Amino acid sequence: MTIRLAVIDNDTGFLTVLAKRAEAAGWELRQSGGSIPPRDLVAMKLNALLVDPAVLAEDGWDYLNRVCETLPDLGLVVCTGRSTVAQRVRGLRLGVDDWITKPCHPEEAMARVEAVSRRRRRGRSEPDSGPVVAGELEIRPDQFQAFVSGASLDLTRREFELLQLVAEARGQVLERETIYQRVWGYAMAHGDRSVDVFIRKLRQKLEKRSPDWSYIHTHFGVGYRFDPEPVAGVDVGAPLREPVLPPGPEPVVEPAASQVVHSSFTAE
Amino acid sequence: MTIRLAVIDNDTGFLTVLAKRAEAAGWELRQSGGSIPPRDLVAMKLNALLVDPAVLAEDGWDYLNRVCETLPDLGLVVCTGRSTVAQRVRGLRLGVDDWITKPCHPEEAMARVEAVSRRRRRGRSEPDSGPVVAGELEIRPDQFQAFVSGASLDLTRREFELLQLVAEARGQVLERETIYQRVWGYAMAHGDRSVDVFIRKLRQKLEKRSPDWSYIHTHFGVGYRFDPEPVAGVDVGAPLREPVLPPGPEPVVEPAASQVVHSSFTAE
């Protein structure tokens, strides 16, 4: 759960430590020495804003007020030097979510930003990302299902989660251990073939609905990569000659064409 | 905007002032000298809980943890005497929304409780949505009841709430945990089958009044989806023809049709 935070402050010591810790935690941090117009805050798509009103040129109350009105869903934490109870109460009533005073441990500041973001997020009913489209495929998190031109792939829950995971990392090779860890939620036992089995099921269902596309590629000795690409040979016109398959009602041969293997570290 | 708050503390001086101010603000305040079991907290339908872990007999962390898990929507504010940064960080990470230290002005405590409640409340959908019509069904929030061509389904309160919830999310798959959380108001215990049981009751009553429609669909391993659709085979006009699928291979499947497992047994 990554947090996008902007900090408006000029306490370099505090900022330095905060930046370091934020990076370690995987947060996306944006710093500013002066007030950021609410318009720009919107564009930054933040989870939270940490601000010391002392550095604001204009009237701090006014600024806080405008931020609260413009971005009701933004987590807002104020971090001041000295402050009175009356000031804090005023701020909190105004719409500030938390008010901390310096000297303040960066770790606590982060924990409070986290708490505020968590709380804000909980109200939101849509933690998932919107539908993803890849090739002919449409992945809909709200349905726990994937579709090709409206037809469901009939994925089970695990299959869907696996597909969603690899699709989100489109183009990137994911190791089995990583996949297992993220889909199953715990470490993969040595020799477990579950990932392979589910990849196979996925490929089957994908090919059934979208035969002309290849989605999941094997990287020998590494893992799998999701990357939709039209299958070679079947495309816009220009059929050279008889395709490989011999005539016959039921070609038993499963060409296993899905196995496009790339050298481990060769980029196409 | 009235707030329902419970306070677990025994600092009489603090409590007295707090009670007076809370009353003046029109809050509903409930006091306790010791820990309140999460079960009872549920029944109180609180907006927020203010607690001093010092008065907890058992392990404070354990209690806070259980409260957070059981009531994810409850605003939780801790108010301690002395505390370390590490303790505060631990609490906030655990799920506590705000952590203040005594001596603490009651007004600030209230302001923080307010801020926490405000955050919690945000994002909640409008409490009163207009009547919903779906298929032959008409859901009337003002009556806490649903009707089919004027005839009541005789839903109980829970049944109605469940129906309203899934109907508002029409077309979207809702997980059991989500449903439980939103209808019952607290976290679903592992292995609880209440949602299934109520879904069954709903389906029974729906089918009784509207036999030719199918409303609630099961998504195996995930949850349920509300989507009214005429039941296959029986509808307007004369179904002289075979309702069975045509001989052609795999006609384009209905868009919304994803592994529907709705039992076809008509118990009666």
Next chain:
DNA sequence: CGGGCTGTGAAAATCCTGTAAACGCAGGCG
């Protein structure tokens, strides 16, 4: 060529859901 590594199919184990019935509780009523 051989030692991994991966694809495949099916059996075995596990999990999930529908269903019914028992249970407990609170309010209404005689």
Next chain:
DNA sequence: CGCCTGCGTTTACAGGATTTTCACAGCCCG
């Protein structure tokens, strides 16, 4: 006050669906 009734909760079980496991075959790369 005790009984009855409606409602919500819990439990048990059976039938399926899904997941895991296994053995084997084929493939890749050194």
